[in-house]
Amino acid sequence: MLAVNSIIQEALELTSMVGDGEAADGTLAASTLGLLNRVIARLNNDNYFSSTQDYTDVGAGGKIYFKQLEEGETFESSDGSACVNMEPPESIAGVSRKLGIRWLQLLPSNPRDQMAMTSWSLPTTYSYGFKFEKAPSGKDRMVGEVLLNGNAHALIRVFMNHRLPKYSITDNMAISPLYHDAILYSLAVAICEKYKLKDYQPEMERQKDAALSVIDVNTLNNRALNSGLVNQESYMDSYFNGLGGNGLSL
Known part of the structure; x- marks a missing residue:
């Protein structure tokens, strides 16, 4: 489980938007939450959570x-x-x-x-x-x-x-820790882009790419299961189809 407020706090500290241990104020936290949900939507569209x-x-x-x-x-x-x-x-x-x-x-x-x-x-x-x-x-x-x-x-x-939903600040993400760095550094990049943090952005981009590469490697075998042999027919299919026109309900 990954806490949304923890991810937001960590990303803000990485980009020095807040000091270490300094809590983000309500406005900054809400703005960063919006960035986080856009980041998750982008990762959803790129199928980074499609191993499930x-x-x-x-x-x-x-x-x-x-x-x-x-x-x-x-x-x-x-x-x-x-x-x-x-x-x-x-x-x-x-x-x-x-x-x-x-x-x-x-x-x-x-x-x-x-x-x-x-x-x-x-x-x-x-x-x-x-x-x-x-x-x-x-x-x-x-x-x-x-x-x-x-x-x-x-x-x-x-x-x-499988797709991650839109989160609120008090939610927990029910996902593997494998995705922690991908979400964290993707959010950090979004913060850099919004607030024009040119000094931090290259390193955040590098860390994001490394984290996404880890996901690609770890989920490669599972992703292959998204497509496989189609229409594997059996000699019993005609029999099952004929039972009431619907097949057996087992």
Whole structure:
């Protein structure tokens, strides 16, 4: 566990924005917290935390939506689609369908090609995109949409690269100490850029690059697992698919 306020204090001391042991005032701490969340967003986008994958299981046919529902809001479906109540991920690592006692990987596709496929069946392909809609409060919100080429109901597992959330000053980061230096020195570089600390920036950049290289080396084998053999078919697949049109639910 890495404490957010500890990372902020350490980065400010490294860049001499505060003296050793001197606590940052509220304004400086809040400003640095904003820099920290931007740094984390950048590391998320660069997939530095993708050695861990999250997933969610949902029973659906045709479409799966990712959107943050407002208080008291419910999702109503008349076409077999389903909704996952969360902010839409920027990307998904893969989609699988429950088939007997295993998960069959679906093939990535695009909506145009999927529209030309038969939809009265179990899905074999998926695509992912975004759209905007009005929430009940009238605010605009982004919605992630997983489009499946089959409308038959199935248990679907959507894989997403693990991402760090937006933090507050009193939060703890539930991540390995391996990421401490990467976050710390990335934040120090952001502080140097904001406050024009030219004397400190080269060393902070060097330390940041070294820390990110350590992550690359340590997670190389795990990152390779993000893609592998797809659609490993079994001679039993036709049998499982035929059981009620959905396969066994084990």
